Amino acid sequence: MHDTAPTKHGLAAGDHRPDRPDWTIAQGWERYTAAEHGVWKTLFERQSRLLPGRACAEFVRGMAELPLSADQIPNFEELSEVLMQRTGWQVVAVPGLVPDDVFFEHLAHRRFPAGQFIRKPHELDYLEEPDVFHDVFGHVPMLMNPVMAEFIQAYGQGGLRAKQLGVLDQLARVYWYTVEFGLVLEGGAPRIYGAGIVSSSTETRFSVEDDSPNRIGFDLERVMRTRYRIDDFQESYFVLNHLDDLLALAQIDFAPYYQRVTGAAEHEPGDVLASDRMLTRGTGRYHARKRQGAPA
Numbered sequence: 001m002h003d004t005a006p007t008k009h010g011l012a013a014g015d016h017r018p019d020r021p022d023w024t025i026a027q028g029w030e031r032y033t034a035a036e037h038g039v040w041k042t043l044f045e046r047q048s049r050l051l052p053g054r055a056c057a058e059f060v061r062g063m064a065e066l067p068l069s070a071d072q073i074p075n076f077e078e079l080s081e082v083l084m085q086r087t088g089w090q091v092v093a094v095p096g097l098v099p100d101d102v103f104f105e106h107l108a109h110r111r112f113p114a115g116q117f118i119r120k121p122h123e124l125d126y127l128e129e130p131d132v133f134h135d136v137f138g139h140v141p142m143l144m145n146p147v148m149a150e151f152i153q154a155y156g157q158g159g160l161r162a163k164q165l166g167v168l169d170q171l172a173r174v175y176w177y178t179v180e181f182g183l184v185l186e187g188g189a190p191r192i193y194g195a196g197i198v199s200s201s202t203e204t205r206f207s208v209e210d211d212s213p214n215r216i217g218f219d220l221e222r223v224m225r226t227r228y229r230i231d232d233f234q235e236s237y238f239v240l241n242h243l244d245d246l247l248a249l250a251q252i253d254f255a256p257y258y259q260r261v262t263g264a265a266e267h268e269p270g271d272v273l274a275s276d277r278m279l280t281r282g283t284g285r286y287h288a289r290k291r292q293g294a295p296a
């Protein structure tokens with residue numbers, strides 16, 4: 001899987017299944033090697049340089065207020081202490097991907113399951129499961145924000161319900177196009193708050209600077225009907241006017257939306273609709289070249 005898509009939480013972690021029913025494991029911080037801390041440092045320094053002017057202010061603020069630095073892989077207990085005081089969240093270690101129910105149950109109780117392991121030096125831009133860099137660097141700064149804290153908890157609660165209703169795919173798209181690949185306007189310009197983007201050096205630039213992708217005003221029903229790419233950069237990003245819009249999304253009843261989208265036509269990742277509020281109409285160049293087999 002490309003590093004732009006490290007969130008297939010719906011798949012079970014195969015043979016890493018731990019003993020505890022909630023799939024948590026000890027982080028075992030003292031067992032990280034110098035080489036593993038070194039991978040964190042390389043990734044941390046590379047991404048930190050890219051954030052000014054690209055990541056949204058709330059992300060940058062959350063990062064500055066957490067015990068996170070280039071020097072070492074963070075200790076989840078220390079992170080949780082700060083997070084707990086701010087928004088009531090904590091970070092718990094898991095071996096990798098966890099089943100949907102387990103994932104939703106954790107989120108519904110303000111526990112963020114983070115991969116305990118870190119990618120190998122030859123996987124800096126490519127990994128198969130979300131690791132500690134994606135999960136902590138990408139997600140935890142936004143969990144310091146009360147609006148995101150509320151939204152992700154509501155997503156966990158909604159996930160348990162959506163599974164029973166058979167509309168998990170539609171709900172998962174909302175998470176994908178917000179928590180993972182969301183952009184938000186800041187001073188009229190799109191800025192990143194999605195963890196899948198801020199934890200990828202290439203997509204950090206692509207999402208806000210490249211002329212290839214579409215940037216479309218966020219619309220819940222539109223997003224629920226739109227497939228996404230898990231193997232490459234997104235063809236379309238959905239842009240919030242303000243992060244507070246997530247609070248409204250956390251509070252509304254999704255049931256009527258599920259009714260409307262069930263059985264309705266689905267949109268491909270790069271589709272543009274007459275009803276879309278376009279911020280940028282992408283050229284589509286990047287994915288067109290990929291489809292022709294040429295290097296992008």
Ligand SMILES: [Fe+2]
Pocket residue numbers: 006007130134135138139180195196
């Ligand atoms: Fe993620």
